[in-house]
Amino acid sequence: MNLLKWVSIPLLVFVLTGCLYPESELNKNNATNQEQLDSVQASVLQYQEQESGLLPIKTKEEDTPPFLKYPVDFSKLRERGLIGEAPGNSFENGGHYQYVIIHPDEEPTVKVVDLRLTEALRSLQLKVDFYENENEFPPLNNKVAKGVYDLKYEEMGLESPPTVDSPYSDQQLPVYINERGELLVDYRKELYQLLEQEEHSYDEGDDIRYLLTDHTPFAPAYSPAYTIEDGEPVFMSSES
Numbered sequence: 001m002n003l004l005k006w007v008s009i010p011l012l013v014f015v016l017t018g019c020l021y022p023e024s025e026l027n028k029n030n031a032t033n034q035e036q037l038d039s040v041q042a043s044v045l046q047y048q049e050q051e052s053g054l055l056p057i058k059t060k061e062e063d064t065p066p067f068l069k070y071p072v073d074f075s076k077l078r079e080r081g082l083i084g085e086a087p088g089n090s091f092e093n094g095g096h097y098q099y100v101i102i103h104p105d106e107e108p109t110v111k112v113v114d115l116r117l118t119e120a121l122r123s124l125q126l127k128v129d130f131y132e133n134e135n136e137f138p139p140l141n142n143k144v145a146k147g148v149y150d151l152k153y154e155e156m157g158l159e160s161p162p163t164v165d166s167p168y169s170d171q172q173l174p175v176y177i178n179e180r181g182e183l184l185v186d187y188r189k190e191l192y193q194l195l196e197q198e199e200h201s202y203d204e205g206d207d208i209r210y211l212l213t214d215h216t217p218f219a220p221a222y223s224p225a226y227t228i229e230d231g232e233p234v235f236m237s238s239e240s
Helices: 034-050 075-078 117-137 188-198 210-213
Strands: 097-102 111-114 140-145 148-149 163-165 171-177 183-185 226-229 230-236
Touching: 034 075, 034 097, 034 111, 097 117, 097 226, 111 117, 117 163, 117 171, 117 183, 140 230, 188 210, 188 226
Parallel strands: none
Antiparallel strands: 097 111, 140 148, 148 171, 163 171, 171 183, 226 230
C-alpha cells in the first residue's frame, strides 16, 4: 500500500538528484506559527466538548499511518463557529502544512505535517513505480533493518542516495523503502539529538517517534517505528 496516497495534494514533479527538494526549497523550512497551532488546538478541544467526544477530522481508511490518519477538518470547525478560516500556513489556505491530530483517544493534540516533504516523496515515488513496473519488484538494495532497505538509486536515475530536508533542523534525512515499495523517511538523527538533550521516560520497546511530537510542532510523517536501545534510537523489529 502506497503511504503517499494518504495526503492529497497536487502532484509536483522535480528534477531528482540526491536531494529531493528543488533549489528554491532548499532553505530551512520556516517554523509553523505557534499562535495558529494553539488556536486550532483550542478549537478542536471546544468541538470535542460540544460534540460529545467526537473530533473534527476527515475520514481516512483504518490502516492509514498514525501521523496521517486524523487530518483536521476545518469545515467542521467553521460550521460550529469555532474558527473563522483555516490558518494561513495550512494547505487549505495555500500554505505548506497539513494540520493533524495525534493521540485522538487519549489527549487529542494538534500537530502539523510539512507537505513539502510529501511533495518530494511523491516525485521519488514516480521513479520507484517506474522501476517496479519495468522489473516487477521494488528497487530494494541493502537491508538497513528488518523490513527497511536503501534504494537502488543509480538504477533509478539518481546521482546519489535520496534525502529530504528535515522539518526539524538543517539536516538531510535519508529516504528508505520497505518490501511493499513504500518510501520511508529516517528520523534517527533527530531522535538521537532529542534523546541526548531532553528528559524523557521512554523505555526499550516504546515507540519513540512521539519524542518528536513531545518537543516540536511537527509530526514525523512517513516514518517507520523506532524504539530505544542502549540510549540510542533503533528501528523496531517490525513496522507499525
